[in-house]
Amino acid sequence: MHNKYIFSNIVGVFVFSEHFKLLDKKMFSNSEQYADKENIEKEFSKKYKNLKKPSGKELENILVFLKDEQFFDGFYAMNMELTKKLIKDSVKDDLLIIQTISSIREIDRIVNIMIKRLREWYALHNPEFEHSIKDQEKFVELVISKDKKELLGKLDVDIEDSMGAEFTKDNLEPIINLAKEVNGFYSLKKKQVEYLDGLMEKVCPNMLVITGSLIGAKLMDQAGGLKNLMEFPASTIQLLGAEKALFRHMKTGAKSPKFGFLHEHPLISQNPKQIQGKIARTLADKICLAVKVDYFKGEFIGDKLLKKIEEKFK
Amino acid sequence: MHNKYIFSNIVGVFVFSEHFKLLDKKMFSNSEQYADKENIEKEFSKKYKNLKKPSGKELENILVFLKDEQFFDGFYAMNMELTKKLIKDSVKDDLLIIQTISSIREIDRIVNIMIKRLREWYALHNPEFEHSIKDQEKFVELVISKDKKELLGKLDVDIEDSMGAEFTKDNLEPIINLAKEVNGFYSLKKKQVEYLDGLMEKVCPNMLVITGSLIGAKLMDQAGGLKNLMEFPASTIQLLGAEKALFRHMKTGAKSPKFGFLHEHPLISQNPKQIQGKIARTLADKICLAVKVDYFKGEFIGDKLLKKIEEKFK
Numbered sequence: 285m286h287n288k289y290i291f292s293n294i295v296g297v298f299v300f301s302e303h304f305k306l307l308d309k310k311m312f313s314n315s316e317q318y319a320d321k322e323n324i325e326k327e328f329s330k331k332y333k334n335l336k337k338p339s340g341k342e343l344e345n346i347l348v349f350l351k352d353e354q355f356f357d358g359f360y361a362m363n364m365e366l367t368k369k370l371i372k373d374s375v376k377d378d379l380l381i382i383q384t385i386s387s388i389r390e391i392d393r394i395v396n397i398m399i400k401r402l403r404e405w406y407a408l409h410n411p412e413f414e415h416s417i418k419d420q421e422k423f424v425e426l427v428i429s430k431d432k433k434e435l436l437g438k439l440d441v442d443i444e445d446s447m448g449a450e451f452t453k454d455n456l457e458p459i460i461n462l463a464k465e466v467n468g469f470y471s472l473k474k475k476q477v478e479y480l481d482g483l484m485e486k487v488c489p490n491m492l493v494i495t496g497s498l499i500g501a502k503l504m505d506q507a508g509g510l511k512n513l514m515e516f517p518a519s520t521i522q523l524l525g526a527e528k529a530l531f532r533h534m535k536t537g538a539k540s541p542k543f544g545f546l547h548e549h550p551l552i553s554q555n556p557k558q559i560q561g562k563i564a565r566t567l568a569d570k571i572c573l574a575v576k577v578d579y580f581k582g583e584f585i586g587d588k589l590l591k592k593i594e595e596k597f598k
Numbered sequence: 599m600h601n602k603y604i605f606s607n608i609v610g611v612f613v614f615s616e617h618f619k620l621l622d623k624k625m626f627s628n629s630e631q632y633a634d635k636e637n638i639e640k641e642f643s644k645k646y647k648n649l650k651k652p653s654g655k656e657l658e659n660i661l662v663f664l665k666d667e668q669f670f671d672g673f674y675a676m677n678m679e680l681t682k683k684l685i686k687d688s689v690k691d692d693l694l695i696i697q698t699i700s701s702i703r704e705i706d707r708i709v710n711i712m713i714k715r716l717r718e719w720y721a722l723h724n725p726e727f728e729h730s731i732k733d734q735e736k737f738v739e740l741v742i743s744k745d746k747k748e749l750l751g752k753l754d755v756d757i758e759d760s761m762g763a764e765f766t767k768d769n770l771e772p773i774i775n776l777a778k779e780v781n782g783f784y785s786l787k788k789k790q791v792e793y794l795d796g797l798m799e800k801v802c803p804n805m806l807v808i809t810g811s812l813i814g815a816k817l818m819d820q821a822g823g824l825k826n827l828m829e830f831p832a833s834t835i836q837l838l839g840a841e842k843a844l845f846r847h848m849k850t851g852a853k854s855p856k857f858g859f860l861h862e863h864p865l866i867s868q869n870p871k872q873i874q875g876k877i878a879r880t881l882a883d884k885i886c887l888a889v890k891v892d893y894f895k896g897e898f899i900g901d902k903l904l905k906k907i908e909e910k911f912k
Contacts, residue, residue, distance in 0.1 A: 368759065368760075368761045371725075371761045372760070372761055372762065372763050372764075373763075375722045375723075375762070375763030379722060380722070380769060383715070383718065383719040383722070384772060386715060387715050387719070387772075387776060390711055390712070390715055393711070394708045394711065394712070397704050397707070397708065398704070398708070401697070401700060401701050401704055404697065405697040405701065408689045408693060408694070408697070409689075411685075445682065446682075446686070447682045447685045447686055448686065448689075449686050449687075449689030450686075454793070454796070455694060457793070458698060458701075458789065458790050458793045461786055461789055461790075462701060462786070462790075465782060465783065465786050468779060468782055469779065472775055472776070472779050475772065475775060476772050476775075476776075479768070479771070479772045482768070
């Protein structure tokens with residue numbers, strides 16, 4: 285009995301005779317049919333007995349047949365559709381986390397620039413108050429809500445004694461406008477942090493418990509996604525964010541850094557310097573574990589991991 | 599006839615006998631009295647005949663007398679008051695111009711950072727539209743006001759064909775919030791430019807006509823005020839804002855820059871490269887003149903100066 289061949293690619297499923305003549309075909313009209321190609325192959329198998337997949341010389345003959353111009357448009361269109369679908373599906377929640385944390389870090393930078401300008405500008409009008417208050421958010425709020433006299437009253441300074449210039453309403457307005465914009469940024473940041481919390485809870489609940497959302501998101505951003513972070517050894521996680529210091533260490537023999545983004549972690553910042561390196565090592569170790577569990581959607585063990593670290597350093 | 603001496607400083611006016619004994623004094627209780635010291639001196643001159651200002655040895659004797667501790671508090675207080683007043687009075691409109699133009703330049707920088715983030719983030723959702731529109735302000739406006747389907751409809755793209763991911767409302771919201779903040783910055787900038795226009799009109803109407811408010815304010819900012827700018831020769835004004843290129847030229851012998859901030863001037867940017875240097879020289883020359891007129895509050899000649907430049911290069 286002679287063999288018949290069955291062959292499928294992205295444009296369709298083809299059945300060939302033993303002499304490589306086309307006997308039957310089913311062209312795909314969209315990517316759903318392509319995804320369903322195994323069923324179509326099965327149907328052909330029922331219709332034609334003794335179907336086999338071509339190999340070697342046989343495959344070459346079939347591929348020559350498919351080089352025909354009639355298939356070009358089909359190949360192009362289907363390739364396009366599949367690529368688009370892949371791109372579309374590649375947008376996962378960890379990409380959103382990366383965008384959000386980048387945005388939050390930029391907002392911090394922007395707020396710094398703006399506050400510096402605001403303080404310099406406002407100090408022309410009311411240097412005593414500007415100098416007296418260190419808290420940035422409160423400074424902005426008070427500049428917006430109270431006038432010079434009220435603010436100086438709190439400091440027991442008479443408005444006549446102020447070294448600041450008298451400003452007309454016209455001159456004060458652009459300063460207040462700037463302050464309002466800074467205030468807008470503070471609330472934008474709060475909203476974005478909330479949103480980030482939600483994403484982190486969904487994507488990596490285990491890491492979240494150990495690192496908090498900001499550090500966790502920074503680690504993920506630096507690694508380029510949850511999958512990459514999952515593949516890193518603990519030692520790399522420990523130093524993520526300290527690349528500059530690490531390369532300086534490697535180039536010039538300067539002190540090696542002990543932690544990167546992890547330095548913001550309360551367990552590190554609130555403990556004495558001598559054991560910070562040790563804590564960072566343990567933290568990185570547990571984060572490494574937690575991320576693996578998160579990536580493979582394992583059981584929730586974050587709280588246990590965190591407890592172990594806390595017990596070790598208390 | 600024996601001489602008597604009259605001597606005044608910031609704490610008061612003193613009359614001494616020929617033996618440098620204090621005959622009379624009038625202590626100042628505030629800076630207004632100090633400002634009025636000539637009248638007090640006149641009164642003493644009527645009361646005591648033959649008053650003369652001490653000099654040489656006589657002055658020394660008087661200064662020894664004033665070294666007494668009883669005057670220390672007075673010196674300190676009056677010095678303090680006068681310094682405060684000087685600081686207060688030093689806030690002139692050109693300081694406000696410098697703050698405003700600095701703020702405007704920072705806003706430009708900030709908007710750039712934010713737009714870059716906004717485009718990257720939004721492109722995950724709707725890459726076709728993000729790619730199709732170059733105008734930043736319009737991009738921001740449309741992202742806020744229209745949804746993906748409407749935007750793709752304009753491009754004749756079916757929403758099914760989009761390479762962007764479907765976003766839930768929760769995922770879209772932070773992007774829209776960011777866009778709204780950018781929009782807020784655009785209107786803040788508009789307001790600040792208007793305010794700057796007003797200040798420039800008041801401080802340097804002549805320069806304003808030639809340079810426009812942004813270039814003029816940048817020149818003033820770089821110089822550190824109207825007075826400094828007024829003291830600069832035209833050649834310095836021509837190169838303000840091109841410091842980096844100038845020092846590179848001096849250090850490495852690279853090409854010397856032909857203009858700094860002036861490159862933004864329409865007369866330069868809209869003319870062929872070969873004559874741009876020449877135009878910059880003429881512009882700087884007229885600006886130099888205009889600033890001097892502005893500083894000394896001379897007649898308005900800005901329009902005549904501008905006309906001369908325009909005639910020369912048309």
